[in-house]
Amino acid sequence: MTTKIPTRLYLSEDEIPKYWYNLRADMKNKPDPLLHPGTLKPATVTDLEPVFCKEPVKQELDDTTRFIPIPEGIQEFYRAYRPAPLIRAYFLEKALGTPAEIYYKFEGTNTSGSHKLNSAGPQAFYAKEDGLTSVTTETGAGQWGTAMAMATGFYGLGLTVYMVKVSSEQKVFRKALIETYGAQLIPSPSNTTESGKAILAKDPNTGGSLGCAISEAVEKAVKTEKCRYVLGSVLNHVLLHQSIIGQEAKAAMDKYGIKPDIIIGCAGGGSNLGGLIGPFMGEKLAGKSKARFIAVEPASCPTFTRGRYAYDFGDTAKTTPLIKMMTLGSGFIPSANHAGGLRYHGMNSTLSKLYKDGFLEARAEVQTDVFDAAIKFMKVEGILPAPESSHAIKAAIDEALECKKTGEKKVILFGLSGTGYFDLSAYMEYNNKTMSDYIPSDEDLERGFASIPDIPQNRG
Amino acid sequence: MTTKIPTRLYLSEDEIPKYWYNLRADMKNKPDPLLHPGTLKPATVTDLEPVFCKEPVKQELDDTTRFIPIPEGIQEFYRAYRPAPLIRAYFLEKALGTPAEIYYKFEGTNTSGSHKLNSAGPQAFYAKEDGLTSVTTETGAGQWGTAMAMATGFYGLGLTVYMVKVSSEQKVFRKALIETYGAQLIPSPSNTTESGKAILAKDPNTGGSLGCAISEAVEKAVKTEKCRYVLGSVLNHVLLHQSIIGQEAKAAMDKYGIKPDIIIGCAGGGSNLGGLIGPFMGEKLAGKSKARFIAVEPASCPTFTRGRYAYDFGDTAKTTPLIKMMTLGSGFIPSANHAGGLRYHGMNSTLSKLYKDGFLEARAEVQTDVFDAAIKFMKVEGILPAPESSHAIKAAIDEALECKKTGEKKVILFGLSGTGYFDLSAYMEYNNKTMSDYIPSDEDLERGFASIPDIPQNRG
Numbered sequence: 010m011t012t013k014i015p016t017r018l019y020l021s022e023d024e025i026p027k028y029w030y031n032l033r034a035d036m037k038n039k040p041d042p043l044l045h046p047g048t049l050k051p052a053t054v055t056d057l058e059p060v061f062c063k064e065p066v067k068q069e070l071d072d073t074t075r076f077i078p079i080p081e082g083i084q085e086f087y088r089a090y091r092p093a094p095l096i097r098a099y100f101l102e103k104a105l106g107t108p109a110e111i112y113y114k115f116e117g118t119n120t121s122g123s124h125k126l127n128s129a130g131p132q133a134f135y136a137k138e139d140g141l142t143s144v145t146t147e148t149g150a151g152q153w154g155t156a157m158a159m160a161t162g163f164y165g166l167g168l169t170v171y172m173v174k175v176s177s178e179q180k181v182f183r184k185a186l187i188e189t190y191g192a193q194l195i196p197s198p199s200n201t202t203e204s205g206k207a208i209l210a211k212d213p214n215t216g217g218s219l220g221c222a223i224s225e226a227v228e229k230a231v232k233t234e235k236c237r238y239v240l241g242s243v244l245n246h247v248l249l250h251q252s253i254i255g256q257e258a259k260a261a262m263d264k265y266g267i268k269p270d271i272i273i274g275c276a277g278g279g280s281n282l283g284g285l286i287g288p289f290m291g292e293k294l295a296g297k298s299k300a301r302f303i304a305v306e307p308a309s310c311p312t313f314t315r316g317r318y319a320y321d322f323g324d325t326a327k328t329t330p331l332i333k334m335m336t337l338g339s340g341f342i343p344s345a346n347h348a349g350g351l352r353y354h355g356m357n358s359t360l361s362k363l364y365k366d367g368f369l370e371a372r373a374e375v376q377t378d379v380f381d382a383a384i385k386f387m388k389v390e391g392i393l394p395a396p397e398s399s400h401a402i403k404a405a406i407d408e409a410l411e412c413k414k415t416g417e418k419k420v421i422l423f424g425l426s427g428t429g430y431f432d433l434s435a436y437m438e439y440n441n442k443t444m445s446d447y448i449p450s451d452e453d454l455e456r457g458f459a460s461i462p463d464i465p466q467n468r469g
Numbered sequence: 470m471t472t473k474i475p476t477r478l479y480l481s482e483d484e485i486p487k488y489w490y491n492l493r494a495d496m497k498n499k500p501d502p503l504l505h506p507g508t509l510k511p512a513t514v515t516d517l518e519p520v521f522c523k524e525p526v527k528q529e530l531d532d533t534t535r536f537i538p539i540p541e542g543i544q545e546f547y548r549a550y551r552p553a554p555l556i557r558a559y560f561l562e563k564a565l566g567t568p569a570e571i572y573y574k575f576e577g578t579n580t581s582g583s584h585k586l587n588s589a590g591p592q593a594f595y596a597k598e599d600g601l602t603s604v605t606t607e608t609g610a611g612q613w614g615t616a617m618a619m620a621t622g623f624y625g626l627g628l629t630v631y632m633v634k635v636s637s638e639q640k641v642f643r644k645a646l647i648e649t650y651g652a653q654l655i656p657s658p659s660n661t662t663e664s665g666k667a668i669l670a671k672d673p674n675t676g677g678s679l680g681c682a683i684s685e686a687v688e689k690a691v692k693t694e695k696c697r698y699v700l701g702s703v704l705n706h707v708l709l710h711q712s713i714i715g716q717e718a719k720a721a722m723d724k725y726g727i728k729p730d731i732i733i734g735c736a737g738g739g740s741n742l743g744g745l746i747g748p749f750m751g752e753k754l755a756g757k758s759k760a761r762f763i764a765v766e767p768a769s770c771p772t773f774t775r776g777r778y779a780y781d782f783g784d785t786a787k788t789t790p791l792i793k794m795m796t797l798g799s800g801f802i803p804s805a806n807h808a809g810g811l812r813y814h815g816m817n818s819t820l821s822k823l824y825k826d827g828f829l830e831a832r833a834e835v836q837t838d839v840f841d842a843a844i845k846f847m848k849v850e851g852i853l854p855a856p857e858s859s860h861a862i863k864a865a866i867d868e869a870l871e872c873k874k875t876g877e878k879k880v881i882l883f884g885l886s887g888t889g890y891f892d893l894s895a896y897m898e899y900n901n902k903t904m905s906d907y908i909p910s911d912e913d914l915e916r917g918f919a920s921i922p923d924i925p926q927n928r929g
Contacts, residue, residue: 015482016548022475088476120853162848182893189896388622393580430890433642
């Protein structure tokens, strides 16, 4: 008997997961530990607590506990906007004429417009629990900054957001939204930190970068009373919080007996991809699934497809712990690709390890192809996708068209991590045919690789 | 036994209503008929079909059929973004410390960002059924234009949108979104119509108005082959389509045995208010409910609270049929209030009749008070509301605070008709404390009233 699958597969409120899933617990080959940049020894709770909140530090270092309970105070926050819908892309399937079944988990129905809220809430909650009065963070495209502004507004905490200067000038409405939620927004680099001043001294007209904004936010946090730093991607505790995406998707699919053959996510620092694939990858690691996993990144910032697997810093000022990851080097200067959330030199260590071990595929796409796919999608599915998320759409369409060729009825799941309301200038550029595709040359990459630290762990 | 009510009350897909509810069928005192402006006789199918699509004309003139089936081709469209959530405002209740229960029906989860899509879909579907190749319309704030762009994109129809010039200049991203969906956008007044040219000849620097954009869109439709005009509010067939809002809300509340005591909607032309209150008002008219119904309008455009009940034109150029309604006169010049969707001189005839007969209350609010309420709401409920919808929030908060005084545990339902992603310049103005409140003087209103036609039906 076939049950007709609805267009939108909602879980009921009491089916929202009450545990986060820690994928590392199910990996035989664990990701390498964070290293203290001075001692080159594995980072400890003591090393990390001056910067991060207590519980996230514990979560960051825990690679053995499979399920971590979600505190009721965070479950309450999740209930304000979750469950997020899993949508059967009937209209896209029809438009493509594919025999494949396409599903997407849509994380853009909350006001911040993306999945980032799934970790912003927990991090604000833990900051409040630690007795802090404020937190600092950085934001590039603005999705994370908006999510943190919402979360700190909800829990009643102060927030300072260092926003990449060029973004804060282009995205005045993102800025307005962050400020409307009560956060303080500082274009970075700024004169409020030593690292900001140093960069401005070198180049007063710089538009800033994510790496630089991270340096400023970390510095501000450690120099402020009752304040810590929060980060929206790259680290493993962020992926842990984001596991809610994959768990909800899997719960909804399980209800209808649907097993995905291909799971696709866009990849910047890894928060969305890691969150989506978590429980499905767990089954693969346990030998219970033969699903393929595909990370999609911009050709302008090809961390997986052209990067190196090495210990590297998370920021430009080289102040963070060292992370073993796929990296283009913290000195890599990403181009002005419109997918601001994917413009980061590194990649979460768990995903990097899975990639190196052959569990995860990766591909890179140029932005005009990505926008082609976005427009095709939005005209039939009705949702305006973020440029970041549109990378996943591109790969999903390609896989569905491949099924059309072969006649295979595969089940494709992709993550639609956010909406593009604040990216309409990019769509205008696309409409006006003034969008260009930039692919870094080998020389560009070599300049980035030169910034990777020359430490024993990176040799041989 | 009390069932715990979830934060988000979703219907399942097969619970989406398959019939629209025609409130007029249950009114003993029907709204007065549309009049042909030349003959002053009730408008007929023959009068209306040169301008509108066939089925909407039938629906417009039908005040006796209670339930009208939704064609499968429109049900399919609805499934792409419905059911819309009914949300229990637990967080707002807590923040206000009220014993009242507050619910809101949230129509902003689709990309167009508002309830307007509920009628845009049907109207595009019917245009396609009539064998048309394109339709025309106007848009002020842009919600309706975006909804029509999505709907015509979905059904494969051409669309020309006349957008009030000052809006098209301020809201470049709205414009971009409409164009991304493939529609042609023309700032109004324009040189593409005689009515536009006439207005430009008088005042080349005018910023335009909704009444003027309507005139242009209607003219363009009647002069173009296989083309008709579509309208997003005011008319009764639009309210019919919007009845999906109230029916879904009622179905979700019925599941939990919840009966609203107060039902609140913002009021511009009436599409959202009429759609929300429909089935609840039907119960009141049948003597089965004692609920109160409250329309909330901007103090700058006080159609209900300071208008006259008379036959009037829907547009500035006085080309539409005459509508018996609450009106400020088609010559009334609304101020630059940020709730663009509520800046209209008239009001749907059914709602006007219900107001005159004492079934519907109305109140007017100044915009700074409305934004105060919006910010209070968004900080706890997480959703960025449209300025239009925030009028309903203001009244809901006031009623909840009244309950706090009296200790009454009333059940309040309001319509959150849309999101404010394209209204962030208004929020910026509010944040910067440069927002001002304008209330028209009695003289301003008299100037508007002078434009109401002096016909026998309006005398005595």
